[in-house]
Amino acid sequence: MINWNNLDTLEAFKELKETPLVDLNKVMSGEAGAERVKTYNIPMAEGLNYNFAAKKVDDTTLKALEKLATEAELSNKFAALYNGEVVNTGENRLVLHHMTRGQLGEAVNADGVDKRTFYTTQQKRIAEFADKVHNGAITNGAGEKFTTVVQIGIGGSDLGPRAMYIALENWAKKNNSFKMEAHFISNVDPDDASAVLASIDVAHSLFILVSKSGTTLETLTNESFVKNALKEAGLDPAKHMIAVTSETSPLAKSDDYLDAFYMDDYIGGRFSSTSSVGGAVLSLAFGPDVFADFLEGASAEDKLALNKDILKNPAMLDALIGVYERNVLGYECTAVLPYSQGLSRFPAHLQQLDMESNGKSVNRFNEPVNYPTGPVIFGEPGTNGQHSFYQLLHQGTNIVPLQFIGFKNSQLENDVTIQDSTSQQKLCANVAAQIVAFACGKDDENPNKTFKGGRPSSIITGDKLTPKSLGALLSHFENKVMFQGFLWNINSFDQEGVQLGKVLAKRVLAHDTDGALKVYSQMLGI
Amino acid sequence: MINWNNLDTLEAFKELKETPLVDLNKVMSGEAGAERVKTYNIPMAEGLNYNFAAKKVDDTTLKALEKLATEAELSNKFAALYNGEVVNTGENRLVLHHMTRGQLGEAVNADGVDKRTFYTTQQKRIAEFADKVHNGAITNGAGEKFTTVVQIGIGGSDLGPRAMYIALENWAKKNNSFKMEAHFISNVDPDDASAVLASIDVAHSLFILVSKSGTTLETLTNESFVKNALKEAGLDPAKHMIAVTSETSPLAKSDDYLDAFYMDDYIGGRFSSTSSVGGAVLSLAFGPDVFADFLEGASAEDKLALNKDILKNPAMLDALIGVYERNVLGYECTAVLPYSQGLSRFPAHLQQLDMESNGKSVNRFNEPVNYPTGPVIFGEPGTNGQHSFYQLLHQGTNIVPLQFIGFKNSQLENDVTIQDSTSQQKLCANVAAQIVAFACGKDDENPNKTFKGGRPSSIITGDKLTPKSLGALLSHFENKVMFQGFLWNINSFDQEGVQLGKVLAKRVLAHDTDGALKVYSQMLGI
Incomplete structure (x- = not known):
């Protein structure tokens, strides 16, 4: 018997809000910073790693997040989902995408x-x-x-x-x-x-x-x-x-x-x-x-999402940190920044996955919620983004949490050495540099050249983008979005918000309009 | 002699904050809504129109914005720029991109x-x-x-x-x-x-x-x-x-x-x-x-940006409304949604244009500002976006102002009629429908099927995406970003925020690192 409760009713959430804030600039500096990068690192499937050293959490925060995971019954809710309960309550449907790549629990008959x-x-x-x-x-x-x-x-x-x-x-x-x-x-x-x-x-x-x-x-x-x-x-x-x-x-x-x-x-x-x-x-x-192979990678990563220990469950931990950033620290957006040309449209996919799943204002019982839910997701591959919108990420007035992705090796393995380094090394040097620049910043007597730092990020690293590692990567984000939906107590699997536009568009095409809609239609030649 | 003052020191901004809020659902409904769509419409160059009927402004707000434009000396600042003053103070440079497509004022010798x-x-x-x-x-x-x-x-x-x-x-x-x-x-x-x-x-x-x-x-x-x-x-x-x-x-x-x-x-x-x-x-x-032709379109739109009357200057009005949304209404993002496959990467360009120009925390005198500056910009072409992130835009917990773009005609003029309408008509019907859906919403006894509305948008319409109209479109956004920089009293023309990452990346490649940066570098194989 699972309790589906709103986030703001959970004791653990109240405790989370009371945990001391982490000074990211400080904890990421010096040798303690180096230790942190080594420690706050979780193996994923297919040789990937989830590193959250540059997130604004410490052991106290992690304990509070662990309590939240337990009180929110994240593992039980996931089990209900893969064992075939009607988790998509709004549409009265099971949610079985995990089963396209494996079977995590009981046989499901439908x-x-x-x-x-x-x-x-x-x-x-x-x-x-x-x-x-x-x-x-x-x-x-x-x-x-x-x-x-x-x-x-x-x-x-x-x-x-x-x-x-x-x-x-x-x-x-x-x-x-x-x-x-x-x-x-x-x-x-x-x-x-x-x-x-x-x-x-x-x-x-x-x-x-x-x-x-x-x-x-x-x-x-x-x-x-x-x-x-x-x-x-x-x-x-x-x-x-x-x-x-x-x-x-x-x-x-x-x-x-x-x-x-x-x-x-x-x-x-x-x-x-x-x-x-x-x-x-x-x-x-x-x-x-x-x-x-792609399915095998996704299946392997799905299995990690079964772990009740959040330090062995990268998707669950990523989800919890994201909710902490959204609902305690108050950040509205998340940028997805893959340092891999092959992942050039991966942010566009995650934009749909996340925003369509969790851009909701009512809980799974159709009651309005009193807290922010899904963030705005955007991103472009690095290093391109560095020469575009990173200015705002570094020095803008709002903080945007960042999700980096990077691989040691290129896919085509065709490279050139300039100034003693390959292009792939330059690519990797840039993503490493960015994490530290965002976290630690830099003082300067000229405030225009000052970087305040304190801008949190995580990175998923891997050897190479292959069918298996791509499957693992996809599974990670699917499960992250699912766990966040559980935490916000929303139904991540319907999309009623797309309906009204469809209805009105049909009316325009049927010339069954009045008021503002009629004038807009005429302006557009219909 | 121009006064470069922070936004929050301007009397007109204080007045703007006191203007009554506009109930968008209400003003966009019924025949009054139709009138509003006809009235709140400004001709641009090359047959384009800027329509701001679905923004949260009324005649009172517009008067306050006009006062703000005057007190902030937007026209004088633009004149200083195109007449060759050192407006990019941080880098001690003139700002002359307008001159690549025309000469708006005096000859500039440099x-x-x-x-x-x-x-x-x-x-x-x-x-x-x-x-x-x-x-x-x-x-x-x-x-x-x-x-x-x-x-x-x-x-x-x-x-x-x-x-x-x-x-x-x-x-x-x-x-x-x-x-x-x-x-x-x-x-x-x-x-x-x-x-x-x-x-x-x-x-x-x-x-x-x-x-x-x-x-x-x-x-x-x-x-x-x-x-x-x-x-x-x-x-x-x-x-x-x-x-x-x-x-x-x-x-x-x-x-x-x-x-x-x-x-x-x-x-x-x-x-x-x-x-x-x-x-x-x-x-x-x-x-x-x-x-x-592309330059001619940009030049024609630049000339409109000279108008001191904000109702004849679409870029200036767009800028003012954007600042109202950011600094009074408190919205953090803006989505750019062109209903035109040809503009599929236009949002990525505007993302750089806007976020790199105005993602700043210090004013042009290098003093920290106490108000939000440039928003996060993202977007994808419609109708694709409708089947992706629009769920959050319609029913998410945060409001994201929207910038639609739509053309009466396709570029290739190759079309097919299905269910009594062409694809182009379906495309246009959808953008018209979306504006009204976002503004007016829809009640439903099921809160999950309820659309609160009150979500502001503007639309730029045109006959067709051509070299000239594309030039006009580009100029509009370049000038909007410039005017917003003037309002925020920041330097929109430097990008010091990209420097730290470059410096640290060089250190990684030279193996001149310690602490966290060293560990990240090793994780990425350097």
Whole structure:
């Protein structure tokens, strides 16, 4: 029997608010600072490490966070989730994305099937399909191999798979795993689909239509765009398209598609990269083995999230520190700063994952909460960001907590030595330097050249961005967001906030408007 | 004689804080709301409009903002800037980016030359060079035409030009102005340069090295990367590279480059898209006429920024409303949401422009300020963002002011009709719907389906994203950021906050570290 209570009703939260503040500049200085960096470091899966030395916590804070984790029953709530309770209460749904990559607890039966079997079956079906595309058993109408795969989807059907594709593209090229080039069409802006279609060889392209409900306006519109282009090229759309959808959607078992692969209502879009939504495009682009490795990394990291000891559970600790920063220290944003070109769109994926999950004002019982919930998430890869918005991060009037990510090695292992160091060493030197610059600052007699420091960050380090470490990284953030939702006592798995815009847009298109909406519509030519 | 005073010392600011708050839900409802949308609308240049009906202002607030503009002497400060005073006091420099596209006031003489002549001379030299590349008078070593241009630069030498290139790529293809494909190398991560080099035909590529000082570490490192690749392909790097730099830099007048085009210390990187920094790559990609049109649009919008009447000066009004939101209403972020795939990287450019300019804690006399300055800026194109982070914008616990941008027509004019509307109409319907949804919200007996509204936005509308309207759009935001800097009494044109990281990174590479920095460096393999 789990108690789902608001954060501000928990005794441990009240105690947390009373813990003395940590002077980051001080604790990160000198040899004590060095010791701290060594100590405040937790191993993750696949050779990754979560280092929180530059966060504003000490052993007292950590004890208070541990108490909070216990009183908030984070582990029990996670267990309820992976054992198949209806944790997505608003939509009356289970939350089973972990099961796309492993089984953490009991078998879960829903819709008359064992769900782990359902997900692995889809994974196998996709693997077989991808192998056939790669070996030429499945071809276009002219019997020629497909060379390109194009995902048509938006939101969770786009951001996660796209970020993962970009993250592994160069790794795959280096490791002879690159099978097909992938492109993505998402925006309802017709310039998006037009530009992608103009840039590819349509005759040798396989399109993946991704929509759980089979009713997403943007996606169906873009499907028509693609079908028109195929027909204009004298091709049969049904020979160039597959669907990823739920078994009950209008897209399932339709003659319009070469094949269909399934997901279900228990996988939220933003948590669907390890389901068929990511599986189809990644298996086609890089081969099923690469996708399997990606799942293995995610599964290994999921297992760490089972630990009740927060010092052995990086996702839970990261979540707790984030709530401390948001609800005690009062910080509104978090920047995600991967020092890896491969992770260039990873911040955009985390932006959805976090802001759509936890940007809520009511608790899971639909009662308004009296405390801040999910932060604003933004970010760009370093070192690019250093030459852009870091000015504000260092010297702006508000403090923005930072999440760095860095790898010892590049993906392509093609490098050049200038001034006695490689580019990769320069990259790593920069991220190390930034952490210390943000934490410790620097005095100067000129206040314009003064850095106050006291700006907290954590870093996830690793050897290299690979399918396995990428899977672990993704799992870490998914589980962090989940634990934070538990702490805030909100439902992280619905998204009612997107509905009103949809309703009003339909009214505009039906010319059923008045007042301000009518004038705006006219201004925009409708 | 201008008075440079802190915002919180101005009488008008004290009055602004006392003006009654506007109930956005109420004023945007019914026929009064419709009237408001029609009235609170200011023409910009090139057919654009700035509409601020969904901002939390009314005629009383506007009067207070007008007083603030007057007391803060915004017009006089702008005049001082374009007439060549040392407005960038920290670096003891003039601020002349407006002069790259026109002359708003007196002739400015510096470094012994008329600066307007200097900038137009560079523009003409670039135009002649680009024409010669396009007509085959300048070729690679084998006498073959260049087909591809690659910009090597970071920060302002990357984000602005890249965003402008993406914004005009499809327009140029549609309008027979597409001359050369452009790519960009920025990150010191070796995977960035490696991947770009692997994706292009190096033998037919012309590289532009962009660094004002000629000493930017990332850019020089990536130059070596490129030179290695050229040599490995048996090519002479000096026949494949041009430089954009200051006349005093080591890159100027060097035999290593086919030619060099100049900028100077009076153009900050983030304000350099209309200088040689944007000029070279955009003139090569689209032809000099397109770049000239882009400058014309920026120049036309600059002229509107001269108006002392804030209701005829969209950049000044936008700036004032932004300061009201930041310093009276207390909002920390602003989201930039262009409903245009062409503007997909425009938010990343504005993120630098705004956060690097105004993320400051000291005034122009190097005294700490006691009020918030520049906000956090983030954004993605709509409708993509709707399926990502809009959940938090609609129902999160913090209010984020929004800057929408929308165009009546697509760039490629290739569209499809589904359910009685085109994709472009769906796109426009969505942005209209979002403004009203954010402003007015919706009651529901279920609090989870309730939208409180009261979430302010403005929208810039236009007919189409073209070189001219893009120029006007860019100028608007550059001038908005400038006026906000004046209001906050900060120097928007230096960036001392980027220095400490550079210094510490050099120490890491020289193995001259101790304490925390040493341990982080070791963790990252250095």
